[in-house]
Amino acid sequence: MAESPPRLRVWYRPMLAREAHEAHRAATTLELLFDLCFVVAVSRAGAALHHALAENHVAHGVFNYLCVFFAIWWAWLQFTWFASAYDIDDVAYRLAVLVQIAGGLVIAAGVARAFEGDFAVVVTGYVVMRLAGVTQWLRAARGDPKRRRTALRYVLGIAALQVAWIARPLLPTPWLVPSFLGLTLAELAVPVWAEHAGHTTWNAHHIAERYGCFTLIVLGETVVGATSAIQEGLEEGHNIAGLVSLAAAGLVIVFSMWWLYFDRPGHRRLTSFRTAVVWGYGHYFIFASAAAVGAGMEVAVDYDTHKGHLAHLPAGLAIPLPVAIYLISTWLLHIGPSNECRPIAIGFPVAAGLVLAAAFSPAPVHITAAIVAGLVALMVAVTREHPVEP
Incomplete structure (x- = not known):
């Protein structure tokens, strides 16, 4: 049986624009x-x-x-x-x-x-x-x-x-x-x-997937940073029950952030160049706040193990503040204030406000986890009657 010829890699060819509505366009x-x-x-x-x-x-x-x-x-x-x-x-x-x-x-x-x-x-x-x-x-x-x-x-x-x-x-x-x-x-x-001289042929599904990939990256870095901080605390012999509880709350927060972002398909918001600019630029706040949650988890571990120099309120804001920014940004870019499902449209800003208030509580991380988990539960409940189209 004859062997198939090896695939040849083209060194250089004209850089032609790809089709804007190319089917099955996925990240390479x-x-x-x-x-x-x-x-x-x-x-x-x-x-x-x-x-x-x-x-x-x-x-x-x-x-x-x-x-x-x-x-x-x-x-x-x-x-x-x-x-x-x-x-x-x-x-x-x-x-x-x-x-x-x-x-x-x-x-x-x-x-x-x-x-x-x-x-x-x-x-x-x-x-x-x-x-x-x-x-x-x-x-x-x-x-x-x-x-x-x-x-x-x-x-x-x-x-x-x-x-x-x-x-x-x-x-x-x-x-x-x-x-x-x-x-x-x-x-x-x-x-x-x-x-303004002529729009390039970006693909909405491909862009949404690429932004989703980067969201996963920053959420993953949050998990890595939190895990390292908690591991260090455990190795130094600090309160095991408290650190495990903090780790569980952090995991709930990250999982909820993932759920809330990916529950609605992003490509549906990319209907024109103007909306694409707002959506694409607005993700700076989603990415930066998501990555900051990881630093906030490390600050929370430092505070619980008496290693940091922050007072209670600044330490308490280290997670609620970026989580609140994440919720508002996801609400504006993926959900929309005029969303046809009012409980969801209202739920995000209400949850963001409650998360900020949690910074003044004795257990800001745990209360934040409960609030964002409650928002996920709300979305699950209401989307049973308002299914999401792909």
Whole structure:
């Protein structure tokens, strides 16, 4: 029996746009590898936030966490939306993604220094990723004449901003924070400006799946961080029953967060470019808050084992605050205030308010777990009469 010829990998081919309504469009193994490499950056950001909170540097730690997480999230977002429209999977494309992954790992390596106020390494990794993205957009401009203006706008916007990021450290100290905020807004504006020249052919089902994958990543990092903190507490001989109870409450919170996010299909919200921008950008709050829950669990363990330096209220807010932000963000992006099922539409903001109030209680983590589990139970009960369409 003759052997089948080996599969040949194409080195380079025109970067044609993929079909926006392509059936069975799923995440590729390269995209999943990209996500896994970003686990490192998410983990470092969560660990740095925990360290800052444990040392009672709350405002400083939260601000730097939000800045660092923006760099992580924005680099991931840019790759994800480009790949949804132009993933042709030739050798040149794979090598460019390899460079982007390397840039992501450089970002991860610079997280700790960024929390000390030195963003040089994070910016370096960010620039590496974005310049690799420029080469991809140049290929798209050449291979997809219909959207050439769009691709060239991306090239111009990204390249100009990378120069600005490199030059930013030269500014006087009082201008560093305002310049960061200004460049952040400019980054958010580039896709909106570029897509006005002609929309790229992103796939709604594929985008929703990719965002779901990243949600799972940040929830997984929450579990890893909490497990490590509880294991350390057990090894040091602290109250076993209390730590086990805390672990159980944390698991209920993470499981409920997963349930609430994935109960409604995300692709149904991606009906136009405008809604896609709101949905895609709004996920920053979902991702950042979900990852912060892991740091909050570590703070809770520190507080129970008398290792941290936080007072009761700041320590009590470490989990309820990010959980409340997660609930509100999921409500706005996946459920909608005008949802046809009123108990669900009302349940999310009510639960978020109750979660924030739990921070003032003697057992904020356990009460938060009970509230989010109750919200899940509400969704299960009411969706029996209001089934979710796929």
